[in-house]
Amino acid sequence: MISVIVPVFNEEESLPRLYEQLCAALEPLGQPWEVILVNDGSRDNSAEVLDRLAAIDTRLKVVHFRRNYGQTGAMMAGIDFASGDIIIPIDADLQNDPKDIPRLLAKLDEGYDVVSGWRRDRKDDSLRRNLPSRMANWLISRVSGVKLHDYGCSLKAYRREVIKDVKLYGEMHRFIPIYASWLGARVTEIPVTHHARQFGQSKYGLERIAKVVLDLLVVKFLDRYAQKPIYVFGGFGLLSLVISALVGAWALYLKLFLDVAFIRTPLPLLCVFTAMLGITCILMGLLAELVTRTWFESQGRSTYLIRAKRNLD
Ligand code: UDP
Ligand code: MG
Numbered sequence: 001m002i003s004v005i006v007p008v009f010n011e012e013e014s015l016p017r018l019y020e021q022l023c024a025a026l027e028p029l030g031q032p033w034e035v036i037l038v039n040d041g042s043r044d045n046s047a048e049v050l051d052r053l054a055a056i057d058t059r060l061k062v063v064h065f066r067r068n069y070g071q072t073g074a075m076m077a078g079i080d081f082a083s084g085d086i087i088i089p090i091d092a093d094l095q096n097d098p099k100d101i102p103r104l105l106a107k108l109d110e111g112y113d114v115v116s117g118w119r120r121d122r123k124d125d126s127l128r129r130n131l132p133s134r135m136a137n138w139l140i141s142r143v144s145g146v147k148l149h150d151y152g153c154s155l156k157a158y159r160r161e162v163i164k165d166v167k168l169y170g171e172m173h174r175f176i177p178i179y180a181s182w183l184g185a186r187v188t189e190i191p192v193t194h195h196a197r198q199f200g201q202s203k204y205g206l207e208r209i210a211k212v213v214l215d216l217l218v219v220k221f222l223d224r225y226a227q228k229p230i231y232v233f234g235g236f237g238l239l240s241l242v243i244s245a246l247v248g249a250w251a252l253y254l255k256l257f258l259d260v261a262f263i264r265t266p267l268p269l270l271c272v273f274t275a276m277l278g279i280t281c282i283l284m285g286l287l288a289e290l291v292t293r294t295w296f297e298s299q300g301r302s303t304y305l306i307r308a309k310r311n312l313d
Contacts, residue, residue: 002026002033002105004088005078007071007154011092012045013199018092019053019060025098029105036061036078037092041068054310062310071154071203072173079163081312087158089173093200095123096155097193104157104190113162113185114177116148117155117192124196132209139213143220144178148189151175155192159185171211175219182223229292233285240278247271 004022008015019035026033037050037060047064054060063077075089088104090096100117107115122130133152140151151174162185163176181187225232251267254260262268 001084002029002031002086002088002101003078003082003084004033004035004090004101005075005082006035006037006090006092007040007074007078008037008042008046008050008092009040009068009071009074009203010042010044010046010200012042012049014092014094015046015049015053018094018098019057021094021098022090025101029102034059034061034082034084036063036081038062038074038077039064040070040074041065051310058311060310061312063312064307064309066307070171072168072171075173076168077306079166081309082160085160087160087163089154089156091154093197095195095197096153097195100155100190100192101157103192104155107188107190108157108159111186112188113159114180114187115157116150116177116187116189117153118148118150118189119153119194120149120191121194123194124202128206129202132206136209136212140175140178140216143216144175144181146178146181146187148177148187150189151177153192153194170215170218171208172215172219174212175215178219226292227296229288230282230285233281233288237278237281237285240274240281244271244274244278247274 004026006018011018015037022035026035037054039047039050039062050060050062050064054062061081063081065074065077078089079087086105086108088101090098090101096117104115104117122133124130133150137149137151141147154173156177158176158180162180162183166176166179168176177185177187221229221232247267248271251262251265251271254265254267255262
């Protein structure tokens with residue numbers, strides 16, 4: 001079974017056409033399919049449109065969030081409720097083309113676990129969107145070691161087993177291929193069609209760049225140090241204490257051998273400051289160790305509240 005996951009936030013005009021296009025793409029495959037539409041607290045008529053569509057076609061499953069949680073939360077809910085062994089997220093705004101789905105599936109059949117879409121000919125504003133996105137993709141590739149051109153493209157295909165345990169926070173849906181790859185999945189990409197937005201407007205602005213960079217930091221940190229945060233905090237702490245000792249020794253040397261009074265140089269201040277910083281870092285590292293233990297041992301919590309469900313028991 002194929003599960004298509006669609007996060008929806010204020011996309012009322014696009015939804016009927018999206019439904020038609022998805023049917024046209026999925027029907028000829030001759031496999032059972034479902035589309036899970038997650039209404040991420042839309043403030044327009046998306047909820048009514050979704051309920052109407054779900055009433056005429058039970059292959060459409062709808063989840064209404066109580067409020068707006070963001071694309072990542074919506075995608076997470078979609079994954080939680082999907083029953084297919086293949087999971088395909090796609091945007092609701094018709095910018096991705098459902099016609100690409102058969103090609104993604106064909107690529108999966110070649111033996112891959114994740115096939116990522118690459119909007120090679122991207123139809124978004126070039127200065128505000130495409131340039132920052134290109135830099136972000138380069139950075140993510142470098143830091144993660146997973147070589148993809150377009151992490152931000154929603155249209156991807158996953159085998160269920162590689163993402164069933166993934167927990168997503170912040171804006172991290174774009175990093176799913178990285179998690180999957182770290183867990184040993186075979187990841188590849190194919191160019192996909194991209195259309196300009198016809199209805200509504202993009203939900204993101206430039207602030208997304210900062211979020212992506214910070215998320216990347218978190219992902220890298222979690223990957224390398226989630227089980228040993230004290231190595232990072234304690235590392236900084238020890239470094240700071242060593243600097244403190246060196247600076248203190250220098251100040252003493254000046255005082256004892258060259259008769260330079262302590263208050264004549266900033267060294268004693270620096271010594272105290274770095275010592276305090278070092279101790280604080282180490283204590284924070286111990287706290288972080290406590291936190292990670294809680295974190296590892298309290299999995300299985302839901303990160304969203306659901307208002308209503310359709311065609312799901
Ligand atoms: N989206 C969402 N919640 C949000 C923001 C966006 O579910 O808070 C959905 C939106 O409806 C669309 C997809 O995420 O289906 C991508 O959003 P958008 O088209 O605004 O992003 P862009 O294509 O501009 O990168
Ligand atoms: Mg879009």
